[in-house]
Amino acid sequence: MSIIFKIADTVKVFLTSRRGLTSLLEKGASVASTQILHNCRHYIPSLGVIIDVGANQGQFAVAASHFYPQARIHSFEPLPEVFRLLQRNTRRLTSINTYNMALGNSTGTLEFYSNAYSHASSALHVSDLQKNMLPKTATSNRIQVPVQRLDDLRHKLPFIPPVLLKMDVQGFEKEVLKGALHSLRQIDYLLFETSFVQMYDGEPLFDEMHHFVKELGFEFIAPVGFLQSEKLQILQMDLLYKRKKG
Incomplete structure (x- = not known):
């Protein structure tokens, strides 16, 4: 029955978002990204630029091209093999530019953990807690990837308002923001995933991230997505923030 419910939920998400069921056949199609962006549209009617950090195979970018x-x-993705999939999945969408690098608070190279489950790849090591809950994330290899600060790239990326900075970098969001302190003056919205339990060694949890982005001048709007364990514990949540006026 759980499979039937999942199929029903998938159909509902794509129909309510007005993407249509044929969108499920598109390369890079994602139910989770479609649902998150469908929810974002309630709060953000239009966008001029989206900075997609942690693009993976282009799931968010493909859905975003429909909603906005x-x-x-x-779109930024550091893993070479995943970046090739990102390029393939977005090559027909002229609104999407792709970059084979990580964003952080340094320029040069970054030690990175390439996970067998690519969604779990991160600059931080997967915690024992996550390995126990999600065994498919247990295997990873250390590699070196190029990294830059968003502040070093902002003159090459015209920030046409409104601007959304989306981050799905598995516990590395705070470092991305530290490397974007000047760029944030031109960013209107933040969308990022945060954890309530230690999914990665050393990652800042919800309370720390919430206070950090408030200090940067952003106010909380709403949760727009979440990840639950099999026991229905909320492990992570996608949160939307808006720059305060004045």
């Missing part, structure tokens, strides 16, 4: 067709999307 006028937006220019800049």
Whole structure:
């Protein structure tokens, strides 16, 4: 029965978002990204630029091109093999630009953990807690990837307002923000995933991230997505913030 419910939920998400069921056949199609962006549209009617950090195979970028067709999307993915899939899945979408690098608070190279489950790849090591709950995340290899600060790239990326900075970098979000302190003056919205339990060694949890982005001048709008364990514990949540006026 659980499979039937999952199929029903998938159909509901794509129909309510007006993407249509044929969108499920598109390369890079994602139920989770579609649901998150469908929820974001309640709060953000239009966007000029989307900075997609931790693009993976392009799931978010592909969905974003549907919900915000006028937006220019800049997608960053550091893993070479995953980046090739990102390029393949977005090559027909002229609004999407792709970059084979990580974003953080340094420029040069970054030690990175390439996970067998690519969604769990991170600059931080997967915690024992996550390995126990999600055994498919237990295997990873250390590699070196190029990294830059968003502040070093902001003059190459025209920030046409409104601007959304989306981060799905598995516990490395705070470092991305530290490397974007000047850029944040031109960013209107933040969308990022945060954890309530230690999914990665050394990652800042919800309370720390919430206070950090408030200090940067952003106010909380709403949760727009979440990840639950098999016991229905909320492990992670996708949160939307808006720059305060004045």
